[in-house]
Amino acid sequence: MRNLLLFLYALVAYSCSSPTNNVVTTFDDEKSNAIREHYQNYLKNDVAALQSLWSPDLKIYLNSVDASTVDDISELITVQHEVFENINMSWTYEENEGEDLGVWVQTTKYPASDNNPETAVTHSWFIWSATGKASENSITIPVHISFEWADGKIIREWHNFDTQAMMAEIELASQG
Secondary structure, three states: OHHHHHHHHHHHHHHHOOOOOOOEEEOOOHHHHHHHHHHHHHHOOOHHHHHHHEEEEEEEEEOOOOEEOHHHHHHHHHHHHHHEEEEEEEOOOHHHOOOOOOOEEEEEEEOOEOOEOOEEEEEEEEEEEEEEOOOOOEEEEEEEEEEEEEOOEEEEEEEEOOOHHHHHHHHHHHHO
């Protein structure tokens, strides 16, 4: 009985220990800070500065499995700034009494596994808000964007957000 209890204790202790998987998440690292600056360039509509962080072969997945290119996203950013004013990116929640934390950014380094190479991905979450110049409607959109890195450049981006209100405003502006 004593051996059984010792065995069960050892089993529970072993199963509750954290496995070492070598995944590391950081918040104030070079890549996370580069994305914070990248977003400031977006807000300033500095497309050239945005392009300096992108690989020439960048693939951007805008709620799609079909990739967009640097030219596609550069044009979209220009259009957004033509169609919207007071563009803002923020991150607040009730627990911090509504204090704006800016954009939530973290970078996770994943070790190589199976057929996947080691990679670093920066994740960001924020609320995108703006006022349409044509409609004067304010819109807010929760956004999640992930950035995959290689050799100090962004090689892939995944944009996940509902584009319906944004695209409706762009369509309205194109009719005017």
